[in-house]
Amino acid sequence: MSAELRRRGERVAPASAGQERLWLIEETSGGSATYNVPVFLAWRERIDVAALESALAFVVERHEALRTAYELRDGQLLQIVRDPQTPPIEIIDAESMAGVREEAARRGSEPLDLAKGTVLRCVVWRGSPDGDALLLVVHHIAVDGWSLGPLLDDLAVAYDAALGGKRPSADELPVQYADFAVWDRALARTPDIQRALHKRVGQLLDVSGELVLDGCTRSPAADEGRRPGRQRHFPVPPEVSARVGQLSLSLRATPFVLWFAAVQATLYRWSGLREFLVGAVTANRNHPMLERVVGFFANTVPLRCAVDPGWSFAELCRKARTEAFGSLSHQKLPFDQLTTAVNAARGTGRSALVNVGFVHQAPPTGHARWAPPSELATGTAKFDLMVIINEVGDDLTVTIEYDTDRYSDDACDRLGNTLVELLTAAVGDPDRPLKEFLGEPAAVQRATSGPAPRKRESAPLTKEQRRAAELFAAVLSDGGRYGVVGTADELTADADFFVLGGHSLLAVSMLAEAERRYGVELSPRVFLTDPTVAGLAEALAAAEARRDTPAAVIDDGPRPATSAQQRFWLLDRMPWLRPAYLSPTVVELADGIDREALRRAVDTVLARHPALRSRFTLDRKERRVHYRTDGPPAVTTVTESPADPREHLAEICATPFDLAKEAPVRADIVCLDDRTLLALVPHHIVVDGWSAQVLLDQIATVYRQDGDLAEPVHPAAVAEPVDAHRVEAVVERLRGAPLDPPLPHDRPRGELQSTRAATVSALIGEERLRRLRQVAVGELGCSTFVIAATLMGAALARGGSGRDFLLAFPWSGRDSTGAADAVGMFVNTLVLRVDLTGEPTWRELLTRVRDDAKAAYRDATAPYDAVVETLHPTRDLGRPPLTPLYVTSAKEPDLPAPFTRHLAPDPLFIKYELELTAIERGDDLELELAYATALFDERTARALLDAMVAAAADLSDHPDSQP
Template sequence: DLDAGVHRALLAVARERRVTFFMVVRAALALALRPQRIPLSAAQLRLWFMDRLEGPSATYNIPVVTRLHRPLDPAHLAAALGDVAARHEVLRTVCPAHEGEPWQQVVESARPVLELVRADGPDAVRDAVDTAAGHVFDLAAEIPFRARLVTGGDGSQTLVLLVHHIAGDGWSTGCLLDDLDTAYRARAEGRAPDWAPLPVQYTDYTLWQHELLDGEHGVAEEQLAHWRTALDGMPPLLALPTDRPRPLEGDGAGALTGFEIGAGVHRDLLRCARAHGATLFMVVQAALAAVLTRHGAGTDVAIGTTVAGRADDALHPLVGFFVNTLVLRTDTSGDPAFGDLVRRVRATGLAAYSHQDLPFDRLVEHLSPDRSAAHAPLVQVMLQVHAAAGGGGPDTPSVLDGDAVGFRSTGAKSDLTFALTELAGADGAPGGLRGVLEYATALYDEDTVRLLARRLALALEAFAADPGLPLSDAPAGQDVPARGAATETVLDERGRPAAVRVPGEVHTRGADGTLRPTGRRAYPAADGTLRPVATLTAGGYPVEPGRVEAALLSHPAVTGASAEVRDGVLHAQVDLGPGAATEAELRAWAAERLPEYLTPARVVTGPVSAAQAAEGPAPAEPADARVDRLLLLFAEVLGGRRVGPEDNFFRTGGHSLLAVRLLNRIRAELGQDLTLRDLFRNPTARAEEVVLRTDPASTEDLGEEEQQPVHPGVGGLGRPRARRPRPARPSPPSGTTAPPRARRVPDADRSPAAGPRAARGAPRSPGPAHSSGTTAAPRARPRAPTGSSRWAFCRPELPGGLPRGRRGRP
């Protein structure tokens, strides 16, 4: 996926360092001999796993919604949809599971559903669109492609094409629309489309990918070795201050805000990129890293992006899920000049792009042993920069021409996702950048996100004009609050009054008027108040002792609590009143109320001695028979590895697919049902035994209907329990995290749009519908929650931005 810009950058580095780059010769992608059960691709497997973890939702839908310029004949459209599904096997593929492992089953006779809906008035049309965009696919039994044609009272038509992300990506929508246009024209003429056969199908790609990674000359080990070195010691969580404490399990809700960069700044950014042998994406990445550092993220900044994953020309016309996520680590230490930071970014970026074949999920399995439902692994901030549409005259008219229609969004896949799209004038000259910032509403307020977007725009303007500017001199705008500042104020690293949300050291003003440092860190909020910033870390995570103490104090037997970090490990000490509570019980209590990384390694009564701190977790209580049985199952799934009652499943070699196998074995051997989120929250045999012993939602207590797995052949996964909140994604499926191209939608209450590219949607009230076509019958499934936004974006995953204290109870 090396485009011209990256290729030039590689050559520049080669000349600079007097080295030669050698391209690895790979086996050609061709039609493959298919086994009885075709495995899922790496990206598909992660998405299937997320569907199991989160439960039914429309989060990973890709809707393409268009208010058509010319009406379509429903019969011709239904036939054309069938033609497209016949051409692209992935659009008629379901994903059943055999002994807990999913596989691709191509359904030869399946045709996509076409719903015909009449809707009188704009509100009814919007409802019909939202319902269609929010359809919840049953991946095991329902093909991942359907459509709805909504006819308004005035005769106008709105077409909703819906593809589940397991069968498509942003690039795929262009392929789908082109083929649907061709097929419709042919059907309107009374004939079948006479297109040339596709060189390969998605199943061929899947088998080729498995061989590429793990075959005789597989690249997985070499690329994993690169990433192991490149990401060694990287913090597991970006320490960017949030407006609210990070919840145990995020609700996935999100919203969008927009921002724009002028044409003049766009030209300066391109000039800066050329001067440093870099791409526009690299320049924007450097500026974003600088902004994040200044706002408290530290100097070791991980930013994610996506690459198209279509290096072979045979994949260009295919519908399918090919994208992959790359981790771009940025070192902003030493307050370098911006131009120097761009050089750092270029060097790490080129190394990342040359090792892009390794699926993101392999990185997670091997390099992220600490799994948390509270945040995505490795990267929580995503960046996309998309090239302007190519010139060369008007596009060929299509029967699907129309205007993009907004629809409701379901949420955010990352904490923050910055997506910028280049604009071009009629002459092809740089026309500015249009940006969208998608954010998790559980963490951030709209005002905060708007401030971050504005500061990124200001930083891009300043750095483009003067690449010699140090990072700390990036402008923050007129955001310094009027603090009646006489008693306490915050100074940044240069000793200047800190701008809103810029952390610094708190100073107090003495009687003689001089400022004295306190050793505490905080940032000023917009209202002038000071918000504390975590200064302690445990296992690389920022630690908030007060939150840990509050969780322990909520236990009825605890009268006092304090938390501290010793040698990088979090410990807690408690005072107990009437009643008894063991360390294991108190740790379990905390684990139910805190993210995994804030759960103390030890909870003891009285002061924590140095010896206790060095010992780590207290010796486990005598294991009962069920713990022993769980240990046998852990060891079986982990290939015979010796496991103790307190050993973390994911730190001892477990990963997502093995987690599914473990839950299947627990169901088969113990007759009880645990969910994937149970395992993420309680990853040891002893903790799982407590869940099995105390949770009333186990299989033996469920009604007959609830004992059934969501999908046939997937025992032991169970339905997500109603009492538990929907978890944040432990890891976004490769390449699904960025909402790219932005455009404004007139209706201020509506969100990501859909024209030739699209994003996600969620349902509102269903409307009357008539179906045309057949598919495997889906089960009824719950609907996902709705959200709203005022921006629309489309979703072409082009190569990652390449050009194209102690407390007492009262």
């Protein structure tokens, strides 16, 4: 079945092949303006900013590409369509248009942020005697040259309508860019395109794309995103422009063919090569529904050039016509895919297929309210050299954009002048031999392909190189997505990722795998400098050395509390919430325990950790909580045979602390006739769940006297700093989801949130879990946490609580070196979206939740308070902020001797209204649902839990059905 272009309405879609290339250049260059498109409009009148805001809002709403962010998930680049928002307009007072143009050029060279979806920026200059001016800076990933026409047309229509107080009338676009990307990728997988790709590779193999012109001074740029560039303009005389159309008709050639022939001849003159490749930038809009869509459709098409100085210009045009017409079919072949295939066939690794570009375009015309737009230079270059033919009515201009590290102004001038002179002569006499036009060619072709990768002898791989080879094989082997190589055993240290058939985005996927396996983060830019097995091994070793650098020594303060600690301190001011923010652990010990030795062990461990000696005070001047870690440690108490052990434990586990004066932890050894209990109760402001396990492990070690403890770590030395810049991404991901879904409450909420709770639990069943994991884990790569969240969302939806849920969940925050043995509060609260709208299948829902979880992890450093403040600033005190739902997963606790079992705290307090914990118990999975007893009866909680188990059965048996 052939692919169909249609409106899909998806908010998340794969990026197109062209977008992948631009995104990767951005990633490897660390953000540059190479692919900025700054459009300058000199207004004929004063700009009405309110009308402009309305017009921009319309344009952004109409064209999804202008409000799309880009995110890498599981090695695939996705475009995320955001809700329409009016781009902010910066307004600047201007003194002269000359100064405005200079400042506009500077602002047009400031990078845009693709991850945040900031692909459009707008600046207005007002007050210049020459008139107002507007700068639109759009990222090339969202527009191409063709797009500027419909974009500015829509802006003009919307602006005129806004001035009249109306909304513009415009037909809905039949498709959006994301629809094209899905269609285009489906086309690329069809047998016809694959055959065309294979055929085109064969046609290009024997032609060099390394075109070096007279005046070249350096080897090609190693970084496509960091080419310093300049443009020089060469107007074509009006009498020549007027005759170009006539010559085209007489030669039965399009203007594109005419210019293509002229460019070939000029490049021959200054390279001395008779055969070479040039990259023609084509529109690639092969469907009528795409005509008015804004987006990046353009593709680079490598064209074979052949020049014989004995031919006439007319003959060159006839020969060029066949190749040029072939470009109409070649433009369907993704440039990066073609480059990879040709390089793999040549065995040349990662090298440019073409380094000289050619564009023939008709820029947008002016409007009643503004002069013809001008596209400003960004100070960068996309190729070593690119010839741009701008055709506006009868006016023709040749623009040469060139890499200033490779070519001088003089070399550019020679090229531009030769092209104009050649065309001038050709329109006068197209039958003259080329050699009479051009003179002797400059025989300057030289080997300037840059430093070759270091050759290493074919010796056995080192341990580090073996790891790198396994990463190569993971994505290139028969067991991966591409059957290019066999196993890691077949690779040598010199094996080049790109020679083996890898491509740039696949390299990014491989680096993500390296991070998962070895806990190190490598930028694509580092790997691409030496994309071999040995190069990757060296990069991994360097990254691990950086990761393993010891943490800095931290003094006792005072120091500002973390964002989470600020929140917990404030919650501790609310009496009805205080018990919920204690973290009690009650464990039973084996018979014959030495209670005095246990007391000494507990005291030793409590005194070691700076976090457990913290004291918290409010600095009223700064309006911020600070803490010190030099307070006296807590001392363990021993209680002999309490009259009511249950009541005694309840008091120990629920009594709040004075955080300014007391150590934020207490420990009590409860001595009963037949057993011994240890109640360890820290405040959540200084510990998380991981810390509780560290404390038990260390108490057991000291008690048994069978090991050394790790050096105590100050939590400030290993805490991951929050990043307020991530808040926007989190808010955008969650925007539109209900903050208060209609839960099946048996009683209404009170004025103050109740935290008393009880639990119900159920097992999934081993066989059902095995089938469920085949789909969720084996096929889709979902974690137990993702499965639990999906089941919770499905059960709530089946019960009539809506179709879109936000679930809070904890993030460990222990990514820093040394954090594994630290005691402290490192957890940040993240929010997961479980969206069942649009009738997804179980597979589709799991994929949605998995991808949203990964997005949440990516933005894990965003402070939860800031997210809450943005999305839920006016919450009441009767419920938790943002969401009443919480989910987490855990493994069955592993208690070290002499501890024998955990005892559930009684009474139980929770922070949310429903808290689901998925606990892996051997080959089964237990779902434990804690519920606020002030709101739910046990039968209601049990019914909800049963619905989760039933959902698990449906998912395991019918994964392609709808939840």
